Amino acid sequence: MRWRYVQIPRLALPDSKTGPKTIYLNPQAIEILSGLDRRADDQLVFPALHREGPINLGEHWIRIRRKAALPDVxxxxxxxxxxxxxxxxxxxxxxxxxxxxxxxxxxxxxxxxxxxxxxxxxxxxxxxxxxxxxxxxx
Structure with a gap:
């Protein structure tokens, strides 16, 4: 997700499986996005820390599930x-x-x-x- 798509209180995604999509943000998501340092419009909102490109949730998701005691979610x-x-x-x-x-x-x-x-x-x-x-x- 790029910063240009963040148009609080929504995300305006130019492309998805079904074409352009608007996602309405809840207060919690707005708070998280508002707390991030906003970069240039073409920059990723959640960039990977040690390489170019978006975050890969793979290992993070495994740890999140383990911590939440939901191993199969x-x-x-x-x-x-x-x-x-x-x-x-x-x-x-x-x-x-x-x-x-x-x-x-x-x-x-x-x-x-x-x-x-x-x-x-x-x-x-x-x-x-x-x-x-x-x-x-x-």
Whole structure:
């Protein structure tokens, strides 16, 4: 990621698997980026310390997982967890798809199975409410 893409409160990425992408930053990400020394627009935000090019997360990610006691967590699992949390908060799949940068709704629909418990619980609450309104014991 280059500094020219950092346009607080978002990242404006010129290219991704699905074309240009806007990523909206949360307050924590904004705080981290704001705390970094801003270099020239064409410079990397997170350069490697001992060579040219971006950071390779390989060894760092292994240490992070070990320290967090999550040895099998992959970076992609974080996207899945993000989608799960969004579904649990009742955020529509179309919005989640935009947040994840999915070009097609079908891609986000793969996460729909995560909502099964929420849907079941919602159905129970609705039925209980209707039964109560009709004077039927739930």
């Amino acid at each position: 992959r970076l992609h699992d974080l996207r899945h967890s993000f989608a799960s949390a969004a579904i649990a908060k009742g955020i529509p799949l179309a919005t989640i798809g935009k947040l994840l940068g999915h070009a097609l709704p079908e891609t986000t629909a793969r996460y729909a199975h995560l909502a099964d418990d929420i849907i079941s619980e919602s159905a129970d609450r609705i039925c209980s409410s209707l039964a109560g309104a009709l004077g039927i014991a739930a």
